[in-house]
Amino acid sequence: MAEITTNNLEAHLKQTAPPAPVFLIFGEEYLYKSAFDLVVSKIVPQNQKAFNVEELEGTDDNVTDAIEQVNTFSLDGSAKVVGLVDAKIFYAKENRADLVEKIREAVAADRKTKAVAGFVKLIGLLDIALTGDKDLDKKALARALDDDTVVKAEWPDTLIDACAGRDLSASTGIDAAEALVAAIEKGFAPNNHLVITTDMVDKRRKLYKAIKEHGVVVDCSVAKGASAADKKAQAATLQEVMRDTLKNQNKTMDGAAFTLLCETTGFDLRTFAGGLEKLCTYVGDRKAITAKDVKAVMVRTRVDPVFELTNAVGEKNTDQALFYLNSLLNGPEPLYPLQILAAIANQTRKLAVIRDFMESRHGKAWKNGMTFQSFKERVLPAIEAYDADLQAQSSRRDAVLAETADKKTVKSAKTATDLTIGADARNLYPVYKTFEKAARFPMAELIAAFALLADTDRRLKSATDPQLALEHLVITLCRNR
Known part of the structure; x- marks a missing residue:
């Protein structure tokens, strides 16, 4: 019938009569819960909600109950809504990375019920049998996810404890999904509606x-x-939530x-x-x-992504860089110091490659202060030529090495070198911004930065205070010389 955004839902409900027999509402939890309430209010009058609205937890086991309920008439034959809320039916093994991220977010937000429900689904999808030994269970989970960091992570600990002694032979959701498809295609009892809410869907599924x-x-x-378009969409959503909330409170x-x-909450609609x-x-x-008032009431809960720190370092903004460094080390979801060091090292390598481009014969295409449009027209072709030169040099190097070494020890010439810029014309703006940062760093500074990174790595692996070591790194990199 229709595929719409949450902004168009109210208009759709006003223009469509009778309402559709089934709604699927997915995405941001705060938004889909608000949308659920709106759909219910348009179908069932307020004075009938106690009898004509049935909400079921969205586990696979409850799908059969939901189908039965939506095919059972209300006592007086009036409109009825059955909600399958926070459904896990779209979760599949291919989506395990997204599911893990959702579980981690729930743990960080201290939403244990949601985290445990997601964890039970994950265990079922991965076909893991928990033993009760936390170390062994985390190793099994790490192997199934192909992610060694799970062994040292804290998020599985409380979830493994919470699931101790439970039957976790959860279905993958395939049978439940097939049963629901058959029920939808057959049709529900007249005047009955099914509303499914979930944080994740797979549009390829039947x-x-x-x-x-x-x-x-x-x-x-x-x-x-973190693109300009994404941040604009996030700001617009936060403004909409603010307007609706404050309007109701006058x-x-x-x-x-x-x-x-x-700044305090980040893009977390529930916390906002x-x-x-x-x-x-x-x-x-x-x-x-x-x-x-905000300063007096709110405690900072925002989890700063590591690129906020690397951007500040690239812009030589010492105050911001130190702020984000402290947030990443001591915030709600602290990063390991070596993770932060790796991010700064990666940024430094990118800046060095671009600085090398600027000082090469191709670099005359770049001008400080040039517009993004000019960058696309003039610099992109030069980048492609520069990368081609580097690839050719790599191929010649491999050919020479192949003559003097066992071929098994030589990487294929087709392997892309890490020294290329690799600009994608479809996502060029981040490259343009990195060029602006690279222009602030002479090559001599970047060469010295690699020695400083190596020294910081050594200090982090010794008994040195990690925050002091990273602060020294950040201050030195941001210093204008």
Whole structure:
């Protein structure tokens, strides 16, 4: 029938009568829960919700109950909604990386019920039998996920304890999905509606296609990347949540307060909305919420991505770099010091490659201060020529080595070298921004930076305070010479 975004849902419900028999609402949890409430309110009057709205936890075991409920008439024959909420039915082995990330986010947010539900599904998908020995179970999980970091990670610990003694022979969801597809295609009892909410879907699945054909799919997802377009979408969503929340409370918030609240919570809609509720309570009868109120009420919960630190280092912004370094080391989800060092080293290598381009015969295409459009037209072709030269040099080197060494010890000439820039015309803006950063670093500074990185690596592996070692690295890299 339809595939719409959450912004178009209310208009769709007003224009469509009767409502679709099945809704699939997926994406950001805060948004899909709000969308669920909106769908329910349009179908079932407030005074009938106690009898005509049935919410079931979205486990595979409850799919059969949901099908039975949606085919059972209400007592008076009026409209009825059956909700399969926080459904796991779309989770599959191919999506295990996404599922692990969802579980980690739930653990970090201290949402144990959601984390355990996801973990049970993960164990079933991976076909792992928990032994009760935490070390052995984490090693088994690491092998199944092909991720050695799981062994040292803390997030599985409480989940393994919570699942001790439980029957975790969870189905993969395939049978439940097939049963649901058959029920949707057959049709439900008249005036009955099924509403499924989930944080993740697979649009290739037969179930998704069946819901799209017979009902309405509502996309509540928001891009979580760091591109300008992604950040703009995130800001727009936060502003929409702010407007809806403050309108209901008859409050206002100025731009400075909004910016500070966003900085405090990051793009976490649940925490952001909860912060707004706290602020409304804090200001009492006062209508305006200010930045001073945000400072007084909110505790910083934002988890800063490591690229915020590398960007600050690339811009030689010492204050910001030290702020993000402290946040990454001591925030809600602290990183290992060597992870941070690896990110800075990777950034330094990229800057050195681009600086080498600038000083090569191809570099005359680059001009400090040039616009992005000019960069695309003039510099991209030069980058491609530069990368081709490096690949040719690599091939000649491999040919020479092949004459004097066992061929098994020589990498194929077709293997791309790490020394190329590798600009993708479809995603060129990040490369343009890295060029702007590289222009701030003379090659001599970057060469010295590699020695400093090696020294920091040695200090981190000794008894040196890791924060002091990394702070020394960041301050030195950001220093203008």
